[in-house]
Amino acid sequence: xxxLTKNREVLLGLGIILVLVLVTLRFPRFAEPRNLLTIFNDxxxxxxxxxxxxxxxxxxxxxLSMASNLxxxxxxxxxxxxxxxWITIPLLIALAVCVGAALGAFNGILVWKLNIxxxxxxxxxxxxxxxxxxxxxxxxxxNAAQMxxxxxxxxxxxxxxxxxxxxxxxxxxxLFYLLMTRTSLGRxxxxxxVNPTAAVYTGINVGFTKxxxxxxxxxxxxxxxxxxxxxxxxxxxxxxxxxxLTIIAACVIGGVSIAGGIGSVVGVLLGAxxxxxxxxxxxxxxxxxxxxxxxxxxxxxxxxxxxxxxERSKGRxxxxxxxxx
Numbered sequence: 001x002x003x004l005t006k007n008r009e010v011l012l013g014l015g016i017i018l019v020l021v022l023v024t025l026r027f028p029r030f031a032e033p034r035n036l037l038t039i040f041n042d043x044x045x046x047x048x049x050x051x052x053x054x055x056x057x058x059x060x061x062x063x064l065s066m067a068s069n070l071x072x073x074x075x076x077x078x079x080x081x082x083x084x085x086w087i088t089i090p091l092l093i094a095l096a097v098c099v100g101a102a103l104g105a106f107n108g109i110l111v112w113k114l115n116i117x118x119x120x121x122x123x124x125x126x127x128x129x130x131x132x133x134x135x136x137x138x139x140x141x142x143n144a145a146q147m148x149x150x151x152x153x154x155x156x157x158x159x160x161x162x163x164x165x166x167x168x169x170x171x172x173x174x175l176f177y178l179l180m181t182r183t184s185l186g187r188x189x190x191x192x193x194v195n196p197t198a199a200v201y202t203g204i205n206v207g208f209t210k211x212x213x214x215x216x217x218x219x220x221x222x223x224x225x226x227x228x229x230x231x232x233x234x235x236x237x238x239x240x241x242x243x244x245l246t247i248i249a250a251c252v253i254g255g256v257s258i259a260g261g262i263g264s265v266v267g268v269l270l271g272a273x274x275x276x277x278x279x280x281x282x283x284x285x286x287x288x289x290x291x292x293x294x295x296x297x298x299x300x301x302x303x304x305x306x307x308x309x310x311e312r313s314k315g316r317x318x319x320x321x322x323x324x325x
Contacts, residue, residue: 008254008255008267008306009255009264009266009267009270011306012253012254012255012267012270012271012274013270015274016270016273016274016277019274019277019278019281020277020281023281023284023285026285027284027285030281030284035280037161037162037166039273039276039277039280040166040169040273041162041163041165041166042276042279042280043272043273043275043276044165044166044168044169044227045165045169045224045227045228045231046246046247046250046272046275046276047172047173047250047268047269047272047273048168048169048172048173048220048223048224048227049066049070049220049221049224049243049247049250050247050250050251050254050268050269050271050272051172051173051176051220051265051268051269052066052216052217052218052219052220053066053217053247053248053250053251054176054251054254054256054263054265054268055176055179055189055213055216056118056213056214056217057193057248057251057256057257057258057260057263058189058190058192058193058213058256058260058261058262058263059189059192059193059206059209059210059213059260060192060193060196060259060260060261061111061118061210061213061214061260062118062119062122062248062258063104063107063118063122063214063217063218063244064119064123064126064244065103065107065122065123065125065126065129065244066217066218066220066221066243066244066247067126067221067240067241067242067243067244067247068125068126068127068128068129068130068133068240068244069100069103069104069129069218069221069222069225070100070221070222070224070225070228070239070240070243071129071130071133071225071237071238071239071240071241072099072103072129072130072132072133072225073096073099073100073103073221073222073225073226074096074225074226074228074235074239075133075136075137075142075225075229075235075236075239076095076096076099076136076225077092077093077095077096077225077226077229078142078146078147078151078229078235079136079137079142079235080092080095081147081148081151082142082146082147085148085150085151089150089151089154092151092226093223093226096222096223096225096226097219097222097223098219098222099222099225100218100219100220100221100222100223100224100225101215101216101218101219101222102218103125103129103218103221103222104214104215104216104217104218104219104221105211105214105215105218106125107121107122107125107214107218108210108211108212108213108214108215109211111207111210111211111214112207112208112210112211113207118210118214126244130237130241133236133237133239134237137235137236137237139237141234141235141236142229142234142235142236143233143234143235144233144234147229147230147233151230152230152233154230155168155227155230155231165227165231168223168227172220172223173265173269176265177265177266179216180264180265185209185212188204188209189209189213190261191261192204192206192209192210192260192261193257193259193261193262194260194261195261228240246275249271249275249296249300249303250268250271250272250274250275251263251268251271252271252300252303252304253271253274253275253299253303254267254268254269254270254271254272254274255267255268255271256268256271258304271303274299275299278295278296278299279292279296282295
């Protein structure tokens with residue numbers, strides 16, 4: 001029982017249940033299955049982006065350009081759809097994933113071959129990608145009237161009671177779980193974060209593994225680009241502006257260590273859902289937008305403190321064991 005209460009996933013699950021219970025006591029309809037499915041659907045894009053960010057953070061890196069990547073790929077597919085509505089949606093989605101992966105590869109190459117710190121690279125590409133959105137669109141918007149019906153409705157189509165957007169998040173989560181637990185690349189991502197020097201001695205190509213992490217994150221951002229634009233039916237320079245902080249917050253709340261090497265798919269999903277529940281609950285109980293930001297910030301700070309304490313306690317245990325031997 002004590003071990004369970006120290007588990008980050010269990011604590012997050014209990015935290016989500018606690019918020020649901022407290023809000024439901026005042027607004028009974030909040031915990032209705034239909035509303036919970038809506039919250040899950042609203043959080044789907046954040047879950048996918050946070051999983052992409054997780055693989056980058058695990059390697060002691062960070063990708064600050066994911067939201068700008070999303071905006072750029074979203075604008076490209078929206079403009080293509082407006083200009084050539086005969087292009088099928090699966091082809092547009094594949095194109096969005098490829099463009100996003102190419103943008104992620106650009107980040108990865110700079111980190112790998114030029115050995116530039118990831119935070120510097122992605123801070124620069126954050127601005128470059130956002131600027132490219134303005135350049136290719138001329139500052140104009142692509143709105144619902146210019147998009148085809150198929151482009152807008154594809155992710156809203158229901159299957160077994162869930163929209164395609166929710167199913168997409170579920171499929172992406174399963175793929176990430178298999179990547180992190182069943183492949184050598186997943187093990188390499190963790191190994192680099194725990195000890196890059198030891199990873200080199202075990203034969204892991206640290207630079208290439210980091211490159212692949214950025215490519216994966218970019219591909220997810222590209223996919224999210226189409227989903228975001230078709231969901232909110234507007235493509236502009238301001239799309240997802242500042243959203244990179246929310247993505248990182250979902251990772252941190254989900255137990256991903258900024259120092260790398262620690263994190264899980266389940267934890268990240270719960271971190272994103274926790275933010276989704278909080279964001280849906282606060283307006284319901286009439287919390288002002290200022291306090292909504294303050295409460296979200298407090299949740300992030302609390303998560304960072306819990307992460308720091310957890311990592312410190314593990315170090316002490318190792319030292320105690322070493323002293324005992």
